[in-house]
Amino acid sequence: MLFLLGFNNYTVKAAIDDQSPLSTVLSNDANKNGVDRTVPNGLTDITQWFNIADVKNNNAVILPANTGTNKGSSDVIKLTEFGSTQKSGAIWSKRSQSDAKNQNYIDINKQQTMSMWMFFGGAYTTGGADTGDGMALVLQNVSDNAFTQISGDKSAGESLGVWGSPVDPVDIQPEIMAQRAIQNSWALEFDTYMNADDSYNSNFDANETSLNHIASNYPALASTYLANNKGLILNHENSITSMSTTGKSKNFLTDDRWHHITLTWVPAASGSTKAKMILNYDDKNLDGTPKIDKNTGKINTKEMEVDTSNFNLKDSSKLYWGFTGSTGDSSENNLIIFESIPSIAEADAKASIIDETSGNRELIEPTTDNPNANVVHNNDKLSVNYNLSYDSGSQPWQDIEAKIKLPENIDYQSALITYTDDNGNKSTENIDEFSGMTDNEITHKLAKELYYDSNNQNGNIKSAKISFEGSANSNTKTDTNVASEHASFDGSNLQKDVMTQAFVIKQPQGITLAKTGSDVSINTGATADLTGKISYSDSSTVDPTNLSVYAKVNNGSSTIVQNLSANPFTLSISSIKGANGSGNDLNEGVNTVTLYVMDNTTYEVSNEITYTITVLGSLKVDAHDSSFQTIQSMENKQMIKREDNWSVDVIDSRQKGSNWYLSASATPLKDGTKEWQGGMVYVDSNGNEANLTNEQVLVGKGVKSKDGEETTDIDQTWTKDSGILLKQTDFENAGHYSSTITWTAKDSL
Structure with a gap:
């Protein structure tokens, strides 16, 4: 022992x-x-x-x-x-x-x-x-x-x-x-x-x-x-x-x-x-x-x-x-x-890499169902982003120093910080260290602190997005594996670390998209059919069910996407707009539509082709059945006012700045064989009177003031003593008298 x-x-x-x-x-x-x-x-x-x-x-x-x-x-x-x-x-x-x-x-x-x-x-x-x-x-x-x-x-x-x-x-x-x-x-x-x-x-x-x-x-x-x-x-x-x-x-x-x-x-x-x-x-x-x-x-x-x-x-x-x-x-x-004290400052930091060439796709970890989720192709446009967002706390996330190691094999062209406040307003900050960057490493202190208080939204900066734009660059013919890289964001009261997604650069196999149709002109409300044909550089058979076509209208960030079932294919784009003039398709006038095709499995994209579509627009009048006030037949000379059921609208979907003129003419008022003594007249704002019976009279004019569809309510500009009125010149027999008004809208007198 x-x-x-x-x-x-x-x-x-x-x-x-x-x-x-x-x-x-x-x-x-x-x-x-x-x-x-x-x-x-x-x-x-x-x-x-x-x-x-x-x-x-x-x-x-x-x-x-x-x-x-x-x-x-x-x-x-x-x-x-x-x-x-x-x-x-x-x-x-x-x-x-x-x-x-x-x-x-x-x-x-x-x-x-x-x-x-x-x-x-x-x-x-x-x-x-x-x-x-x-x-x-x-x-x-x-x-x-x-x-x-x-x-x-x-x-x-x-x-x-x-x-x-x-x-x-x-x-x-x-x-x-x-x-x-x-x-x-x-x-x-x-x-x-x-x-x-x-x-x-x-x-x-x-x-x-x-x-x-x-x-x-x-x-x-x-x-x-x-x-x-x-x-x-x-x-x-x-x-x-x-x-x-x-x-x-x-x-x-x-x-x-x-x-x-x-x-x-x-x-x-x-x-x-x-x-x-x-x-x-x-x-x-x-x-x-x-x-x-x-x-x-x-x-x-x-x-x-x-x-x-x-x-x-x-x-x-x-x-x-x-x-x-x-x-x-x-x-x-x-x-x-x-490293962190949540009641003082609670915030989040995330890194993302976006392949802008293949439909602004975020690179993620590959899976069995999506083995190419982290694949890009040589020369694809990429953005490397670091998103900082403030969640809660009693103090701002302040004195934030960013220490960033950017992924390799990207030719970086620009760098920018975009701040967003709690009202949605944005401001930007340049990263001066970007021009002198060595070994893809940058240290930069953010000029603004991050803070958010849901009870006091007075312009505090809620988030910052640090973005680096560039293009994938692989000098080999084989796949290039790009490693995940680290970045830290160290503030005086909170520190965060993030890693970028590792990814693979592949060489494009060669998808060619050919334009097979002509530029077109269509009326407002119609559709334009754009056609294209896909081929591979090695002449192999194209399976269109693996492909989608992307259409960018007027260089907008939004795109129209359509899965393909045939090659050649047809893509229909509408010129119809919403009631407020919004829409994701065509505007009146000349439109540029750029098409490209992407393989849904490999995320490789084709070259771009461009169509020009001219939307001619239209000018029309929308009017409904209307009436005048009921009168006693003993009066033989008077001006009869309108009821409240008049509705006359000029609807213009042409280009902004277009002129329009509205005229009206009327048939005689009749009740069977009885004919009204007098007729409809137009009285302008100065009291000048013009007879509409069998005569075209100018009753309105204007200039289109905005893009999209614009409606002008004509009858809302008339007073009780102006606009279209009914004139009586003699004794009339009792009855129900009717007439047909013809409205004519045109772009010149």
């Missing part, structure tokens, strides 16, 4: 020596004794948003950027330090501070993202080192000094500062443990010490299989602790016991390396208390590129359910959030660097 004890003491001592001191971890040396000790990028001025908890033996300290031990450009939270045993650590968001713009909390009713870098000490060797005890991310509704109840000067290391802490063997009861934990809370532990000693204060991990593990539960619920006659066992929900991205099977946290964590809170559905927390763990490399699990080809992800009723929020929706940790007889450097 003495021999075994001596052996154990020796191996533990050797392992302890393997841990790196804090000064080495924070040296910010890219090659410190063969290890990249770069301090990850993150936020500074953390004291604005986080509070060091007032608890016994709190070892937590905020190490400002570029100060003392911390040689990096980010603030580092030291929760516990290697060599300091029997210590506690806790840091909490300032949920209730008086400065509302800096209040830091999780709102359970909003989707929010927390991201950070975490360091757990240890050694980069199989089996690691003697580390303890880890950290826990905690959401709670207590205070910014919350911590496990401490008896005397210490708590059990296995509590991590959040779970219940046994002080005496009689404490191993679930109810007692729950009372001593942080109340109204949910915790996600990153446990680095295997507490499976069959003792009352070191038994939480008796049912775990890995030295390091990640798990979650509710610290203040008795159901979280399982009764055992030796010591309570922690009920590890959502347990994670391996992480292939680290290369270490047991000590995947304590491997002496930084690990990036992204947590996304998804609110519960209406009427439910079951929210979600999505954990992406070890999901990013130090350079900001994604870290992919070699077994799945994806990032490590775990989705966890969180019952918000356990927070006892009542009428509130805001939680404290932060980290707790503790050490027993073992210790480690527990470090945190924050």
